[in-house]
Amino acid sequence: MASEKGVMLLDFWVSPFGQRARIALAEKGVEYEYKEENLRDKSELLLKSNPIHKKIPVLIHDGKPICESLIIVQYIDETWSDKAPLLPSDPYQRAQARFWADFVDKKVFECGGKLWKLKGEEQEAAKKEMIEILQILEAQLGDKKYFGGDIFGFVDVAFVPFTSWFYSYETCANFSVEEVAPKIVQWAKRCMERESVEKTLPDPKRVYEFVCYLKKRFGIE
């Protein structure tokens, strides 16, 4: 298999997981080719590059595929290590960063999905869960500029894509992120001042349109 030199990202515009990779690449100033996948008709390249999960994002570097968004972000951080370090150098701080990025992975997306998929009591339960998750993250952020302290880091990259879903969560489940986790909202605004984030994250209203489209497709409401 001839390995093509360069960096390619197989992705889907609204995916928060893909956005993690895009933000990391932008922070590092890496030039890459972006390929939008049609998830209802996946390309040969995607199926060949991620045969196990058949999911985006997939980063292809000099012909070699890397899968799973947080693994991709670590790979980007380690490969383009001369600029914008995402993981701290201290092992304990690194362990904390990995823990909280993993927490975001385990909790936010799935709970967020419940907010627009479910109704009634089940949705209420999911809303309570999401509020708890946001407040735990807010406690972790504290008064720091970023989760990484002064440095925009691994946990920031892991979590910030979900901020463009806040509007959808709020609208579907009837609550306000600003009310329950004001520091998170301030943090999100600070992140949006970074070019990498501002250029990557979609307009929350577009995300909401996508959620409405999904609801129709799955026959919800």
Place this chain on the structure above:
Amino acid sequence: MAGSGNSEVKLLGAWASPYVARARIALNLKEVQYEFLEEQFGTKSELLLKSNPIYKKIPVLIHDDKPICESLIIVQYIDEVWVSSGPALMPADAYDRALHRFWAVYIDDKFVPSLFGMMRAPTEEAKAESKEQALASLQLLEEAFGKISKGKPFFGGDTIGYLDVALGAFVGWMKAFEEMNGFKLLDDAKTPLLCAWAENFCNNEVVGAVIPETAKLVELAKVMQARFKSAPPAN
């Protein structure tokens, strides 16, 4: 602050937990002196609840009073702190690291649930499904081993690495399930590379000390199965 002689290392765990085994194997490979604080089955100590308030689960590594949670994160931490003690667990090359991490996540997300799914399955049908998934996962891991090991005895090459620890910690439970269910998970015909790997892994001195005896795990599994069947699932 890496590797200072007087640093205090504690591990909150339980003898039968394969996740705890990952941490113990890594500590042993790095020749770290540590105090093993055994949690009692069915209860959670104050120290555990304080050290891991988010998940309240073992293992928790406590290094100079600072807790580190989640077994795979603990293993990476151990590798990074005691860096001058023994060979590195993580590969040197960034791409190889990504592969080790990918398959470790796969083990946690796909293989382990199917493995323990066989024990928890409420019906024969569900049990058969878990068994199919477990076998399919091992087939994929067999292929991965072929590519990653490049003819050497371990995923880490000549020495035990991160992915060896991630999967190897479950060998005790795999043997227990084989005995309880009367079929082979690791099969000379279907997964010859992993069979050889498992033997090499268990023959390692520091590993052998950590993996529990099959008979004891079988006994524990029977107790746990009775609990699952008699009461609604506790946490």
